[in-house]
Amino acid sequence: MKILQISPTYYASNSVVGGGEKYLIYMSKALLAGAKQCDLKITIDLLSFGVRAEKYTINEQIIGEVMSGEPWNPHSIELPKLDAKINDFDVIIVHQCLSAFGLFVGSHARLAGKIVVGMDHGGGEHSIVLRSPESSEVYDLFLAQSLFASHSFRDFIVRTKVIPGPVDTDYYNPDRSIKRDPHLVVAVGRILPHKAFDRIIQSIQKPLRLVIAGTKSDPSYFDYLVELTRRSPYEIEIIEGLSDDQIRHLFRQAALFVHASTHFDYRGTYYHKPELLGLAPLEALSCGTPTLVSNAGSLSELTSIDGCLSFSDDNELSKILQMYADKSIEIPKPHDIHNRVVDRYGMKRFGKELIDELFLVGNN
Amino acid sequence: MKILMLSNIFPPGFIGGYELGALDVALGLKKLGHEIHVLTSDYFLDELDEIGELNVSRSLFCSSISHEVISSETIVKQGLFYNFHNIRAIGSAIRRFCPDMVLLFNISGLGAISIIQYLDKIRIPSVLYLMDNVFQGLDRQSNIYKKYTQSIGKTAIGSLMKVIAMSKNIENEVIETLGHDLGSVTFIPGWVDFDIIQEPQIIIKEKEPVKFVFCSRVAPHKGVDIMLDAADELVKNGFKDFSIDIYGSGQVAVFMQKVKTKNLDSYIKYKGITSKAEMLLILSKYDALLFPTWEREAFGFVASEAAASGCFPIMTNGIGVSEWFFDNYDCLKIDRNVNSLYAAMLQTMLFSKEEFFCIRSTALRSARNNFPFKKWLSIIENICFEMVKKREFKNTNKLSKGVESGLLVLNSLSDDTL
Numbered sequence: 001m002k003i004l005q006i007s008p009t010y011y012a013s014n015s016v017v018g019g020g021e022k023y024l025i026y027m028s029k030a031l032l033a034g035a036k037q038c039d040l041k042i043t044i045d046l047l048s049f050g051v052r053a054e055k056y057t058i059n060e061q062i063i064g065e066v067m068s069g070e071p072w073n074p075h076s077i078e079l080p081k082l083d084a085k086i087n088d089f090d091v092i093i094v095h096q097c098l099s100a101f102g103l104f105v106g107s108h109a110r111l112a113g114k115i116v117v118g119m120d121h122g123g124g125e126h127s128i129v130l131r132s133p134e135s136s137e138v139y140d141l142f143l144a145q146s147l148f149a150s151h152s153f154r155d156f157i158v159r160t161k162v163i164p165g166p167v168d169t170d171y172y173n174p175d176r177s178i179k180r181d182p183h184l185v186v187a188v189g190r191i192l193p194h195k196a197f198d199r200i201i202q203s204i205q206k207p208l209r210l211v212i213a214g215t216k217s218d219p220s221y222f223d224y225l226v227e228l229t230r231r232s233p234y235e236i237e238i239i240e241g242l243s244d245d246q247i248r249h250l251f252r253q254a255a256l257f258v259h260a261s262t263h264f265d266y267r268g269t270y271y272h273k274p275e276l277l278g279l280a281p282l283e284a285l286s287c288g289t290p291t292l293v294s295n296a297g298s299l300s301e302l303t304s305i306d307g308c309l310s311f312s313d314d315n316e317l318s319k320i321l322q323m324y325a326d327k328s329i330e331i332p333k334p335h336d337i338h339n340r341v342v343d344r345y346g347m348k349r350f351g352k353e354l355i356d357e358l359f360l361v362g363n364n
Numbered sequence: 365m366k367i368l369m370l371s372n373i374f375p376p377g378f379i380g381g382y383e384l385g386a387l388d389v390a391l392g393l394k395k396l397g398h399e400i401h402v403l404t405s406d407y408f409l410d411e412l413d414e415i416g417e418l419n420v421s422r423s424l425f426c427s428s429i430s431h432e433v434i435s436s437e438t439i440v441k442q443g444l445f446y447n448f449h450n451i452r453a454i455g456s457a458i459r460r461f462c463p464d465m466v467l468l469f470n471i472s473g474l475g476a477i478s479i480i481q482y483l484d485k486i487r488i489p490s491v492l493y494l495m496d497n498v499f500q501g502l503d504r505q506s507n508i509y510k511k512y513t514q515s516i517g518k519t520a521i522g523s524l525m526k527v528i529a530m531s532k533n534i535e536n537e538v539i540e541t542l543g544h545d546l547g548s549v550t551f552i553p554g555w556v557d558f559d560i561i562q563e564p565q566i567i568i569k570e571k572e573p574v575k576f577v578f579c580s581r582v583a584p585h586k587g588v589d590i591m592l593d594a595a596d597e598l599v600k601n602g603f604k605d606f607s608i609d610i611y612g613s614g615q616v617a618v619f620m621q622k623v624k625t626k627n628l629d630s631y632i633k634y635k636g637i638t639s640k641a642e643m644l645l646i647l648s649k650y651d652a653l654l655f656p657t658w659e660r661e662a663f664g665f666v667a668s669e670a671a672a673s674g675c676f677p678i679m680t681n682g683i684g685v686s687e688w689f690f691d692n693y694d695c696l697k698i699d700r701n702v703n704s705l706y707a708a709m710l711q712t713m714l715f716s717k718e719e720f721f722c723i724r725s726t727a728l729r730s731a732r733n734n735f736p737f738k739k740w741l742s743i744i745e746n747i748c749f750e751m752v753k754k755r756e757f758k759n760t761n762k763l764s765k766g767v768e769s770g771l772l773v774l775n776s777l778s779d780d781t782l
Contacts, residue, residue, distance in 0.1 A: 074515075075511075075514055075515060079513075079515075080517075083517065104515075107771075107774045108517075110770040111481075111485045111767060111770045111771075111774075113763070126776075126777070134765075134768070134769050134772065135773050136769065137766050138770050
């Protein structure tokens, strides 16, 4: 089975947009893990678009290609090249599938007679989707990474399959040799208003100290956070540019990970889909770190993992943080948290379930 | 076989030979035991159930032949490239009727380009029957063409589509329009159903005026003005032993006023509109058919019908039907100008009794050899059988919906940037 994952943008140090890009790599690894379980030979390629065409490999197993084109303008793509690429594969998984780009790519995959799977990562919806639900029939299947994500497809007649995850549980795991700091609270993510780091800054309390690690994606929000930090009497640090290894180290050190995304940011702006999975809290949980998430988007679904709690507002966030500070909350062992993540969101489980689903679609 | 047939318009009303040809084939294939479902526009209705023996759905929308006034931009966009309503109607018919193949007649005005792409993508065999350039008006340099191909890709005649053309003339024109070849083309001329007409007796009476007939659309592109001027020249030069009877619809009033203005009303008479069957009988009463039509005439059914009735054709050289006749043997071929037609009419008027008999009876024999409907229908049927054999993918239902959606999306995205 030859699978091509297509995403408008790609995961690289200079082009990270968000979890949507990193997700492709997790999904590829998960499919390889699932195929190994099924004793199935598969190949997985990634295709995305950028200013400069290039090719790359990940773990010598996943081949990536960046075609020249503007990721948000489908007409900038060289169509014959795209069609030729699509023709080489059996299954096309289209990310940001409801955006103009996703619909364009998905339609060409459909016209080429491929099995076409669509996934949404919050990259937007073209007006044709709202106008004509039949446009969704470009896809054979919608794949949702969470129950919340599945709501994106509820108006369509195409079947939606929810397969939670995946997260790289091989990379993100607990390390007993690293001592946890009982007062360290960590928050990780792109520094964007809907990630609501401001809520955490305003709720932190002694003896806890907060480290925020992320990329300055919105300078004015970053400045706002710096100002809040400056005014706060508590120990708060904002760090940029950490590598994946450094982030994992932070997870392993932390007593608590907090993810406070919101539907309404500090200016009152509404976000329809602030989180469709919550990759950062999942990575933290996979490292065995107790986690506190808001109830925005899909985040509350993570509470199915022991060690993950959810809060609904700032008061509740403060109260729970207080309980952590007082150690009045029972915390599962890191390996138990990790194992639960493996069971529910792990690579093998996800990969196997997705491959089964692809066969089901193919047989139909 | 179960055959879905598409035609932009369909009898009982008709404008030209294309839709009449479609009707002949539909009825002929039905008689041979095939199940036919015709999908057409509602330009002509059949409220009296005149062709009730066929299953006809008049649910398509034709932009180019419509009772509404439609902008030229819409005619190009929806008529030539893409009409969602039509793709959806065709898809729905395919899902309900489950045809073995699709037979395309005149798809001009229905969104011809995307119909061909749609059928190719849902992997259903089809035959494109070219009696005219159904892509006429396609400008490959235009912005709309560039946007369309940038969004959806170029049209190509795939392995599951076979082209039948009435002439080399029409094949060349379509190739020039599309910019690519049409694969292996089978040429099938216009036909005459010899079951419905008896072989006429050719009787030449001396000292009778030569009886010319014109039977086509009364419009400049069919050469009515050339014919008028040639007749005027004949009269002016003292060659008055002739008459021209006119049959057909079109710009009749304008033409007959010109006849009156030139004082030719004792030579040229308008006879009205008749059915095809009646016309075959009427033609046998004439000596020669005048058919100075435009050079891009794909075929010209009337010339084959006239010849089959013993009325030899005087026709524009190079038109489709002329490929089946020899000049000065079973027809007279003219350049499309007054002098050339004048010369041919005069030559006819100066024929001896033997020459007259010879050319008329030769035309009759040629027509009987070349244009028997039964023979060509059998070839059409065989082509359909061959195409159906190529079908590998039977379950088109889900695929057809998906491809419909794909075309909808790509056209909508294409519109974003138009």
